[in-house]
Amino acid sequence: xxxxxxxxxxxxxxxxxxxxxxxxxxxxxxxxxxxxxxxxxxxxxxxxxxxxxxxxxxxxxxxxxxxxxxxxxxxxxxxxxxxxxxxxxxxxxxxxxxxxxxxxxxxxxxxxxxxxxxxxxxxxxxxxxxxxxxxxxxxxxxxxxxxxxxxxxxxxxxxxxxxxxxxxxxxxxxxxxxxxxxxxxxxxxxxxxxxxxxxxxxxxxxxxxxxxxxxxxxxxxxxxxxxxxxxxxxxxxxxxxxxxxxxxxxxxxxxxxxxxxxxxxxxxxxxxxxxxxxxxxxxxxxxxxxxxxxxxxxxxxxxxxxxxxxxxxxxxxxxxxxxxxxxxxxxxxxxxxxxxxxxxxxxxxxxxxxxxxxxxxxxxxxxxxxxxxxxxxxxxxxx
Numbered sequence: 001x002x003x004x005x006x007x008x009x010x011x012x013x014x015x016x017x018x019x020x021x022x023x024x025x026x027x028x029x030x031x032x033x034x035x036x037x038x039x040x041x042x043x044x045x046x047x048x049x050x051x052x053x054x055x056x057x058x059x060x061x062x063x064x065x066x067x068x069x070x071x072x073x074x075x076x077x078x079x080x081x082x083x084x085x086x087x088x089x090x091x092x093x094x095x096x097x098x099x100x101x102x103x104x105x106x107x108x109x110x111x112x113x114x115x116x117x118x119x120x121x122x123x124x125x126x127x128x129x130x131x132x133x134x135x136x137x138x139x140x141x142x143x144x145x146x147x148x149x150x151x152x153x154x155x156x157x158x159x160x161x162x163x164x165x166x167x168x169x170x171x172x173x174x175x176x177x178x179x180x181x182x183x184x185x186x187x188x189x190x191x192x193x194x195x196x197x198x199x200x201x202x203x204x205x206x207x208x209x210x211x212x213x214x215x216x217x218x219x220x221x222x223x224x225x226x227x228x229x230x231x232x233x234x235x236x237x238x239x240x241x242x243x244x245x246x247x248x249x250x251x252x253x254x255x256x257x258x259x260x261x262x263x264x265x266x267x268x269x270x271x272x273x274x275x276x277x278x279x280x281x282x283x284x285x286x287x288x289x290x291x292x293x294x295x296x297x298x299x300x301x302x303x304x305x306x307x308x309x310x311x312x313x314x315x316x317x318x319x320x321x322x323x324x325x326x327x328x329x330x331x332x333x334x335x336x337x338x339x340x341x342x343x344x345x346x347x348x349x350x351x352x353x354x355x356x357x358x359x360x361x362x363x364x365x366x367x368x369x370x371x372x373x374x375x376x377x378x379x380x381x382x383x
Contacts, residue, residue: 002032091120121148131313305337
């Protein structure tokens with residue numbers, strides 16, 4: 001019999017990482033893929049990105065409506081509760097052999113909690129990393145300890161997961177699956193991007209990906225300095241929508257107001273993975289606190305100005321310049337990033353997050369790992 005592997009995707013962020021593992025899982029002769037979609041994927045406010053999943057040819061086994069129309073931390077907490085209720089029925093009926101979750105979004109606590117109660121082994125992608133300025137850090141570590149098989153993006157992350165008490169045989173350094181796009185997908189040319197987005201890219205542009213710093217009581221307190229700096233940026237600007245976190249709607253209002261007063265600035269509700277990576281490849285600079293500046297930009301040697309605390313502690317390549325959330329420091333780092341000397345220093349750099357072959361490594365393990373009590377019973381490691 002085929003082994004049943006259920007995969008959770010909640011938003012454009014994790015789907016962009018899961019796309020190639022999903023393709024390889026769905027085509028494997030010994031695996032029956034069950035894709036569960038929930039949260040922002042099903043929200044018109046975030047572009048109904050479930051349609052992109054369907055356009056990519058994936059069959060959706062279950063849709064869980066759970067995202068509150070809210071901009072508060074209470075809304076985030078209630079979303080976890082609604083997702084838990086929906087997933088209890090969904091997973092209780094499916095009873096997959098394995099449940100795959102990824103990264104560190106707060107919604108991922110719901111499927112992991114349900115799976116533990118139902119004795120479903122959990123597979124976690126991208127554990128062992130650090131992001132000290134966001135609740136993502138605590139969520140990622142919680143998912144690690146709830147999980148039974150781990151795929152880390154770097155060798156350092158693997159060592160950290162093992163240091164957390166996980167048995168080494170369970171922990172695999174696969175690389176980040178988002179980089180598979182850069183090796184296996186056909187990215188858009190500049191001309192195709194211009195046509196697809198109705199955007200003039202003849203002048204250099206900066207991509208801005210900025211999300212709430214969810215560990216702060218005021219999750220958008222660092223944003224004012226960023227927008228002050230953008231007023232003096234000598235480049236056109238393309239904004240990406242912020243995440244569905246507390247404060248995300250406030251950031252969206254600020255971004256739209258900026259675009260209204262700067263005709264050369266554009267904002268896009270939803271950029272599918274291929275379009276986003278294509279834009280990143282063509283950007284002169286990435287500014288903000290998105291993990292894409294840490295994990296994927298290095299593959300294109302695109303300079304990154306990482307603002308504030310959200311990504312503090314993550315491994316990063318030489319293309320990342322960290323800026324304090326002060327407009328003067330942000331502009332100082334932007335000036336440095338735009339110099340010819342800095343660009344030349346990035347030639348030949350390698351990305352610590354992998355080689356674009358993560359999906360194959362992940363699927364090989366999932367297709368062969370023994371599905372018995374040994375998988376569920378985690379052995380304590382010696383102190």
